Amino acid sequence: MNPASLQPASPQPPASQPLDLIILGAGAAGMMAAIACGEAAMHNGWPMPRMTILEKNARPGIKVLVCGGGRCNLTNAGDIDFLIAQFGRNGRFLSPALRHFDNAALRAWFAAQGEPTHEEHDGKIYPDSNQARTVVDAMVRRMAQLGVLCHAGPTRAATQIQWNVTSKLFTVCTADDTTFQSRYLLICVGGQSYTRMGTTGDGYRFAESLGHHIITPRPAIVPLLCRESWVAQLQGVAVPDVEVRIETPGPLPRLATGKPTPSINDLLFTHFGLSGPAVLNLSEIVAELLEKFTPVPLRVDFLRRHSRPQLSAMLHTWHDESGRKLVKTMLAQLLPQRLAEMLCHLSDIPPDQPCAALTARQMHTLSEYLKACRFHVHQTRGFQEAMVTAGGVRLSQVNPNTMQSRLNPHLFLAGEILDLTGPSGGYNLQLAFSTGRLAGWTIAQCLANG
Numbered sequence: 411m412n413p414a415s416l417q418p419a420s421p422q423p424p425a426s427q428p429l430d431l432i433i434l435g436a437g438a439a440g441m442m443a444a445i446a447c448g449e450a451a452m453h454n455g456w457p458m459p460r461m462t463i464l465e466k467n468a469r470p471g472i473k474v475l476v477c478g479g480g481r482c483n484l485t486n487a488g489d490i491d492f493l494i495a496q497f498g499r500n501g502r503f504l505s506p507a508l509r510h511f512d513n514a515a516l517r518a519w520f521a522a523q524g525e526p527t528h529e530e531h532d533g534k535i536y537p538d539s540n541q542a543r544t545v546v547d548a549m550v551r552r553m554a555q556l557g558v559l560c561h562a563g564p565t566r567a568a569t570q571i572q573w574n575v576t577s578k579l580f581t582v583c584t585a586d587d588t589t590f591q592s593r594y595l596l597i598c599v600g601g602q603s604y605t606r607m608g609t610t611g612d613g614y615r616f617a618e619s620l621g622h623h624i625i626t627p628r629p630a631i632v633p634l635l636c637r638e639s640w641v642a643q644l645q646g647v648a649v650p651d652v653e654v655r656i657e658t659p660g661p662l663p664r665l666a667t668g669k670p671t672p673s674i675n676d677l678l679f680t681h682f683g684l685s686g687p688a689v690l691n692l693s694e695i696v697a698e699l700l701e702k703f704t705p706v707p708l709r710v711d712f713l714r715r716h717s718r719p720q721l722s723a724m725l726h727t728w729h730d731e732s733g734r735k736l737v738k739t740m741l742a743q744l745l746p747q748r749l750a751e752m753l754c755h756l757s758d759i760p761p762d763q764p765c766a767a768l769t770a771r772q773m774h775t776l777s778e779y780l781k782a783c784r785f786h787v788h789q790t791r792g793f794q795e796a797m798v799t800a801g802g803v804r805l806s807q808v809n810p811n812t813m814q815s816r817l818n819p820h821l822f823l824a825g826e827i828l829d830l831t832g833p834s835g836g837y838n839l840q841l842a843f844s845t846g847r848l849a850g851w852t853i854a855q856c857l858a859n860g
């Protein structure tokens with residue numbers, strides 16, 4: 411559906427008359443908030459709120475379109491406690507939003523819009539269409555049914571916000587110098603990662619201008635650059651089920667994230683370093699540590715299902731019973747071939763060396779590379795490539811039961827702009843949908859109560 415064709419079902423007020431609600435950002439949170447606001451009014455027989463979304467991109471939901479590689483991993487099947495745990499120390503903030511609209515409710519909502527979903531590996535939930543496009547279409551369709559007006563395009567980007575304490579109205583100025591006024595304002599313009607998708611950190615400036623404190627944003631779910639130049643030769647090699655640990659000289663410093671390590675998942679070698687979920691899910695912690703020291707050492711266990719004694723016994727069996735086979739050939743039964751060859755090379759095992767010629771020293775060095783391969787991370791790929799932004803609006807200034815600012819009851823905040831970050835796996839979209847839904851529903855109630 412062409413969003414430009416989104417027409418209000420109910421008449422919009424003349425330009426001079428304030429709106430009930432302005433939503434900044436038509437991403438996952440903003441669209442769900444608008445829908446919730448309209449659905450709450452419809453279900454309760456309240457007057458339909460006069461609301462407008464201002465969106466910087468030419469169309470709503472552009473970032474959702476790239477989610478999950480274009481397939482949109484829209485939530486995760488874990489129970490509420492599991493979902494909360496994924497967000498580390500700040501996760502408890504999400505409890506009311508998830509109880510208001512959890513993953514089951516989200517899936518039921520999309521199913522009711524003709525978008526059934528299914529579960530895949532690691533509890534990841536995808537639309538049956540396997541296309542993010544249909545997820546966005548379903549939301550845009552529902553907004554049109556509810557009469558939500560969306561002004562989209564670079565000229566409609568919000569540039570400035572003012573709150574008039576006497577008239578109790580917000581004035582939002584857009585890039586083309588148009589002004590909009592409203593009784594309530596919901597800011598859900600996302601973070602400052604993947605800036606080419608319109609998310610350039612504007613929301614932090616807006617929130618700060620309204621008195622909110624911003625926890626320093628940093629890139630999260632982001633690939634890492636490491637000093638080991640040999641990784642470039644393995645570009646594109648994916649290694650399933652590895653364990654990645656951060657290895658600091660002393661105890662790990664107390665981290666703001668409060669997130670667990672190690673990380674167990676798949677690892678991907680890139681031309682500059684490391685990626686894949688096992689690394690991406692640790693990257694927020696690494697980014698925080700890089701502010702304290704460089705490089706941050708990582709230790710990777712490529713064969714986490716083999717204990718060291720088991721591995722040693724296996725190498726001796728190769729030596730004794732498969733002596734004519736090449737070491738790299740035996741290793742390639744356990745690991746991707748290119749990685750097997752590289753680890754042999756690093757262990758000073760020539761490509762044509764048979765197992766019978768394995769020395770005790772080679773076995774020891776190879777075991778070290780297999781069980782505790784060291785990488786030294788000196789940088790992340792930054793906001794340009796980070797999937798989400800850690801940090802954001804300080805949670806103690808937002809009421810978790812409503813998403814209402816504690817500084818101004820007419821102001822609401824939802825989605826990635828908040829100081830909440832989950833790992834990859836559908837958690838961040840669920841965060842956006844749940845907080846957006848709760849904000850929209852609460853605003854409808856506030857409007858109904860006058």
Ligand SMILES: Cc1cc2nc3c(=O)[nH]c(=O)nc-3n(C[C@H](O)[C@H](O)[C@H](O)COP(=O)(O)OP(=O)(O)OC[C@H]3O[C@@H](n4cnc5c(N)ncnc54)[C@H](O)[C@@H]3O)c2cc1C
Nearest residue numbers: 435437438439466477478568599600608825826836838839
């Ligand atoms: C490549 C990639 C893949 C991802 N895959 C997944 C996945 O599969 N599952 C998952 O859970 N999460 C995924 N994420 C994360 C997910 O996209 C975000 O967590 C989620 O979109 C945040 O929702 P939001 O509504 O808070 O912000 P956004 O979806 O970022 O929406 C914010 C909107 O605000 C608009 N905006 C910004 N500034 C202004 C302004 N000044 N005025 C008006 N509008 C403005 C932006 O254009 C944008 O449309 C992925 C992210 C990336 C980058």
